[in-house]
Amino acid sequence: MEWIRRLRNDHKLSMIGIQETKLEESLLPFNDVSCWGDADCEFHQVFTTARSGGIISIWDSRVFSKVESIKTRFYIVTLGNLVDINGLTGFINVYRPQSVNEKSKVWEELLAIMSSKLATWIVMGGFNAASCFALDRDISDHSPIILRARCDDFGPPPFKLLNFWMLKDGFDAIIMKVCSEFVGYGTPDMRLLNKLKQLKIAIRCWKANTVKMENAEIETLKTNG
Structure with missing residues (x-):
């Protein structure tokens, strides 16, 4: 043995x-x-x-x-x-x-x-x-x-943009706001990269607020119904 x-x-x-x-x-x-x-x-x-x-x-x-x-x-x-x-x-x-x-x-x-x-x-x-x-x-x-057990940290989940978000109220406005207020520096590719990062952050915040409001509306309808 x-x-x-x-x-x-x-x-x-x-x-x-x-x-x-x-x-x-x-x-x-x-x-x-x-x-x-x-x-x-x-x-x-x-x-x-x-x-x-x-x-x-x-x-x-x-x-x-x-x-x-x-x-x-x-x-x-x-x-x-x-x-x-x-x-x-x-x-x-x-x-x-x-x-x-x-x-x-x-x-x-x-x-x-x-x-x-x-x-x-x-x-x-x-x-x-x-x-x-x-x-x-x-x-x-x-x-x-x-057989080994381990915990792998693969970092934050990748960003996803769903087509139906573009049909919701407020989506176009947040995109236009970020693009008009963005100030970039460096080479063109770095400016584009930083602009996309700012858009990603803004879209995630907009999504979280939108989901929160929609859930509140659903709860209100359930209560009133």
Whole structure:
């Protein structure tokens, strides 16, 4: 299980879900500390049945605090509190059944569990539909999948001008006002760029005021009606 420790260290992982472990109950117990690299970890395990399957979920106990767990032959559900995340987070580690009937049954069970718990759910394994990327195969005959959560700031939304705005009262007036009052400096292309910026600001303000007045009129009609 050295490759698990290397996987965790290389990618700074807080939760790892492993399927097809082939670990039987009669074998030596799973050494979570050696596998994880330190004692700040917890794990749940489902042993292999008839030399197939086997699941392990292991996580950093400093980052994820377990509240509840559910284990069957085909999945491990671990529900708890994740650092910096409001509310509960649930990790589902699935070993995909082979038969169509078993797949359907497992999915129905998981849907029932998810619908009964108010939590953010992350599914790992056979039913994973999240955006992720695969690593090269190592000792395992499966390609490890890494799922990272991050917050990307793409800046303010792009400016949009809808054609029907031009038909509304006040739109022409605001355009004429900005163009007549604009004073530009520099090269022609810079003057045009700055004029367009001033128009964008003015149109956004006009739109906000127009929407506010229209909403007020709607509320008045509702009240009087």
